[in-house]
Amino acid sequence: MEIIRNPNFEFLAKARYFVVLSILVIAAGILWIARGNLRYGVEFSGGTQLILRFKAPPEIDRVRDAVAKVSPGAVIQVFGETRDNQVLVRIAGEASESDLDAPARAIMRALGEGYSQNAVTESSSEIVGPMVGAELRRKAIILTVLGLLFQLIYIAARFKGGVWGVAATVAALHDVLVCLGALSFISYEITLNVIAALLTLVGYSVNDTIVIFDRARENLRLRRRESMAKLLNDSLNQTLTRTLISNGTTFLAVLGLYLFGGEVLRGFGFTMVVGIVVGTYSTIFIAVPLVNWWYSRGHGAAAPAAKAAL
């Protein structure tokens, strides 16, 4: 069984349109985020988040009324599936470090008094002081940047050319930015799990790029006289089936995680689903064209492949 026999698409010829498309999408995402649409989870923003399980299906309005007496600004929503009887309560940044769980205790008391007909049977809480949140945010950015930098160095060393490393890194950065834009657009929160997904994504995007670069490296040794553009395009086509199968199956697996993995993994699943699609796209339409552009500067389309010192 085969998906496509001997694929021969002109990926590079149309690359400039996709680059423009990517720039537009990222610009729109950055604008959207700059207008304050990126929501941080409790671990980054600081504050209190409670997940309460009630004995009977909770009437959300009564929960809201009871909680409003102690925390008027609280966000209250149904959590997970209806049959789970779960409600999420969130208060932003009110917790002080000397008495961190005071707001949580106040809410539990208020619910006991104001909505005594339906008891809370179990609760989970996450309370983060303001200091930890800020520290974590800084750490997340530093670690992502460092991760990208080290991958760049590794690839540049393995392929004996900075441009390969830069191209793979730019593609990965592209994926992170598109994912952040998508997350903010459908207003999922940036939680620790989402950060984990983003960092994994960086690894996978680079992984995907390397498979194709590797094929190009192999072809370069065999066919030094051909133009770089043709050689790169052939490499894309030769690995296309693998790209479709590997990324397709992983995509479907994480799609399952997103749809059925439960509320806690939803943000993680979403990031991975978007990330795998975007990661595949960026390899073909960002990373490879970048390498091509670098080696074709000043030679028109017919730069001999031999310029790459491999």
Added chain:
Amino acid sequence: MPPALQNPLTLWLLLSAGLAGLAYAFVRKELRVRAVTYGAFLVACAVLVWPPYERDGQPGRIKLGLDLRGGIHLVLQVVVEDALNATVDDAVNTARDQASRKGIQFGSAQRTSPTSFGVEGVEPARVKDMRDLLRDFFRPSWEVREAGEAGFSVQMTELYQRQVKEQTVREAIRTLERRVNQLGVAEPVIAAHGNRGDQILVQLPGVTDVDQAKRIIKTTAQLSLKLVEDSGPSSEALLQSLGGKAPDHMEVVSGPGTTPGEPVYYLLRREALITGRDLKSARVGVDENNRPQINFTLNATATDKFSRETGRNINRQLAIVLDGTVYSAPVIQSRLGAENRITGRFTTQEADELAKILRAGALPATLRYLQELTVGASLGRDSIRDGVRASIAGMAFIGVFMLVYYRLSGLNAVVALAANLLILLAAMAYSGATLTLPGIAGIILTVGVGVDTNVLVFERIREELRNGKTVRSAVQNGFDRVWITILDTHATALIAAAFLFQFGTGPIKGFAVTLVIGLVANVFASYFVSRFLFEWILGRRHVESLSI
């Protein structure tokens, strides 16, 4: 599983033998050597993993994270300033005692900052004696400087400050360990946390009464018994006759009075007759009116001092101060011995907790919460259910796809995936890494990378076959050519995972661990085991065409 195999030494030997075998197989490529070592390694992995989850009361080999089994995760900060203040206060007392012993008169001696104290108004003729005294007693941990004509400022050195801080955090960790033991939690984690050096991580898996656990952890439990000089309805009233300010060796502490809502203020001697350190034991009892009280026993040295001092102060009040509050201030009726009690308005539960805390000892400083995560046990179970279900569905889908698309070679990929999972779980069981919810997601991604390795190889073999190669050389070339790609992709993925690991907090760390182990296991399973299976089949008989 026989208990002999549970023995860590046996496991270690098994594992070392397995790894040595693998290394040997790597050098000697004979099929038989590989068959035996790969087989032995996988069997060792299976032994390590069994039973993976709790069954028939036997604990599972895979440790579940807090997010899956429920429990408490706290990040606490030790307010080291408390300990510094206490150190300086001790030093001030020493300075005072020594000066009066040598008959040196001075105006005042008190703490001027958390790390220094000042002595003022030393009688002019004895300034030199005072300087010698301070230097003798406080150098080299402190720096003694002259301040003005007849004064000194004594400052802790940076090194000593750091030592006090480290000591405080260490002591806090030890105290917390003792307290958590009283709670009877299995597998607690209490460790220094972060790089600032003053944070402590406490993880209590499976704890159900979250509030009680938090109270027991957070109470400072600084117990002291101090003589009462005076008492009154407000701090101002007490200090009126003293010029509005308590003398150096006294302090004002409040406590609940007999009528609720009207606290009583006490003027106390600063120096304590007894502190929490002098306690030998503490337990709950009942008083004459059947109300709960705490009985405590003093150790031998403290008993001597206590009975001497109480004998000297009969008919005076003795305040029992716990964490800055006077619990009660009974009148000393007679000389007291080793057995004593604390009465007050406790519930039985409060008294019980207090006794536990007193037994475990006081914290050297106040703790602040930085972060708190609690997960209800059944909420954790639900997370497992959904996550595991989605993961199994994802893996089943991948397996079926591989079988349909690559036919018999797909079976090879499925075997490789199973081996991959087995090694991953065994490595987690062996290293004691915890499986968290993101970790389960990490396993799916591992399966994804595993499939990618197989797909890379299979597509390459197909390509070689299309170019007219024989089955044997197509398989050979397929694996050989893809090796570099696999090396590079896994190396970069490992770099990303390594940075993820640096993130440090529970669930994410668990995810990074699964990812790292999964990547390494994958190279073995999807490349070496898969290659062996191909070569083994091709080596047994002549094959004309490959089912791929």
